[in-house]
Amino acid sequence: MAMKRMTCGNLQFILGLALGITASFMLTSYRQMSQSSVMVHLDSREHIKSNQDLHDLDEHAFHEMMEKNQNIPSVGGGEAKAVKFEDEHAHHDDDTAARDLAKKVRVLVWVMTGPQNLDKKAVHVRNTWGKRVNKLLFMSSQWNSTFPTIGLNVSEGREHLTAKTMQAFRYVYEKHFDEADWFMKADDDTYLIAENLRYMLSSYDTNQPIYFGHIFHVKDMPNGYASGGGGYVLSKEALRRLATQGHNTSICRQDGGSEDKEVGRCMTRMGIKLLQSVDRLGRSRFHCFGPETHLQGGYPEWYLSRDANGAKKGLDNISDYPITFHYIHSAKMYALEYFVYHLRPFGILSKPQDLNLDLKH
Amino acid sequence: MKLKGKKQILLILLIGSAVVSLFYVIQVSVDASLARTLRHKSRVMCWIPSVEKWLKDRVKAVNRTWVPRCDGHVFFIKTNKTQHNDVISFDDVKDGREFLTQKSVAALIYLYRHELGKYDWFLKGDDDTYIVMENLRFLLAQYNSSQPVYLGHLFKKFVKQGYMSGGASYVLSRQALRKLNEEGFQKSKCKVNGSNEDLDIGSCLEAVGVPPHNSIDKYGRSAFHPEPAETHIAQDAVDPWLVAYNRFKGAGGRNCCSELTVSFHHVKPAEILVMDHLLYRTTVYGRVPDFSRLQGLFEPKTIPPPS
Secondary structure: OHHHHHHHHHHHHHHHHHHHHHHHHHHHHHHHHHOOOOOOOOOOOOOOOOOHHHHHOOHHHHHHHHHHOOOOOOOOOOOOOOOOOOOOOOOOEEOHHHHHHHHHOOEEEEEEOOHHHHHHHHHHHHHOHHHHOOEEEEEEOOOEOOOOEEEOOOOOOHHHHHHHHHHHHHHHHHHHHHHOOEEEEEEOOOEEOHHHHHHHHOOOOOOOOEEEEOEEEEOOEEEEEEOOOOOEEEEHHHHHHHHHHOOOOOOOOOOOOOHHHHHHHHHHHOOOEEEOOOOOOOOEOOOOOOHHHHHHOOOOHHHHHHEOOOOOOOHHHEOOOOOEEOOOOHHHHHHHHHHHHOOOOOOOEEOOOOOOOOOOO | OOOOHHHHHHHHHHHHHHHHHHHHHHHOOEEOHHHHHHHHHOOEEEEEEEOHHHHHHHHHHHHHOOHHHOOEEEEEEOOOOOOOOOEEOOOOOOOOHHHHHHHHHHHHHHHHHHHOOOOOEEEEOOOOOEEOHHHHHHHHOOOOOOOOOEEOOEEOOOOOOOEEOOOOOEEEEHHHHHHHHHHHHOOOOOOOOOOOHHHHHHHHHHHOOOOEEOOEEOOOOEOEOOOOHHHHHOOOOOOHHHHHHEOOOOOOHHHHEOOOOOEEOOOOHHHHHHHHHHHHOOOOOOOEEOHHHHOOOEOOOEOOOOO
């Protein structure tokens, strides 16, 4: 008798559950079809004609090519003018959550630049995303009190980027260690969304020896290294080790080579771990190129062979909370600023998403 | 406890609806309810003239991004390469610059004959234009489609009241489309051949009494743009001929473009995808736009001809 009753009750429950699940699936697929914000799926087999020359260049030559062909819109053919991007009188976002996070997760960013790039590149960083980090420093080979920039004891040029990087981090450690919780290196053609960086870092403990960036793998560096172009960020402990042990030439190369690879080797020798920076859905957050390259592909060979996440492309492979884009020249930097922080499709509200990696497994 | 008949069904339904609400709550990461209420208010038909050679990249890009957000859409492309039912081919209209007006006239007659009753607004877009549909609807919500309304980026040359740039995209109300056809084309009042379709259609609209309406926001920033965003933002980058045509001076820099901008033109296919990602996917953690502050951003009014 008792068995029969239990079965009946269970049956009702199971029926109700089944009904509910069926109805939910039907409802959610209807919602997806009629929602005004459309999910777009890029066919990953699509082949947009990539510039074969660009494809075969090695990383350094590629970088030179990008510097030359920037397609900056201007009538005279020169650089884009600096643009003031204040909008407080017209623009009212509710950024309480972002500001709270900025107090808890303080980020210092030092930007790699040089005297010849202050008006061409660095100024646009200062006018756009530079305003949203806790502390912003420009590292150059010369002091400039008005801009301002810090003069490191280096010569300009790609062969000295390693020295510039080592000295920059040492400078930050000596002068600004207590002013931030995390320390990031960016280029003067990097675009950074600081709020999304803080969101990612909020999951981690800055007293751990860790760092983050876009991960590359090469044969002689099995632990990988963070791409310099995409920007990378060190914990307090990582910075402490780099600054105090980095003088030792058997641990860290002082100059020459590829800055990001040398920093990577240095980190490995000092026991600093490079952690994954993709989001919970496996989508990239630090980017070595601009959004159009990551959306449509056509990656150069050196990227295809190095990318630790399979050099994916397309709308579904970039996180909704991207952190950096690279090779962003002046006018594009303002355009990005406008699209990310100002232009809005009216009435579309993105709710906070839980996109950080689940660290508890 | 064993329940009988009706109570049993009730319990099943209750559990069912509890599960449904749970799914609903978990699924929603984008709240588009405000955008959706606007959508029901004005039905927009988007028409895009193009040519066969752009099918694979430009048409594909716009068709995957903003075009599906229109209530209806049609591509006017001379081709037999596609079976899609949203592509209309005019066999007697040739491709080429000299036939642009002819094509637009054919399109506007087609829309009058077949779609007039179904839509409130008719937007002409290009295959290299990016449209933010939600912002278009916001702008249109203040206007009455049974009035003759004409919106876009206003040029001052050649037509006394001005005409809207074709590339930046222009919008006609249902009444405007009706007047264009019944009082214009059907009475042979308008030029129906030429290469400057925007000028010729704009001239016709003046002849039948459809005035240009305002799309500049209260901060002096425009909503329709004949160039990409980075060109308008980078100061002094816009071609001087374009500047000379503009009815309103407009600013460069941050003040070029409204927060609720509707269009940008000369946008390459890769950039169309980028804009879609930046607007509908890329989010800034911890910042929530306050849309209530944007009410009254555009003042609905006609633009009188320059004195």
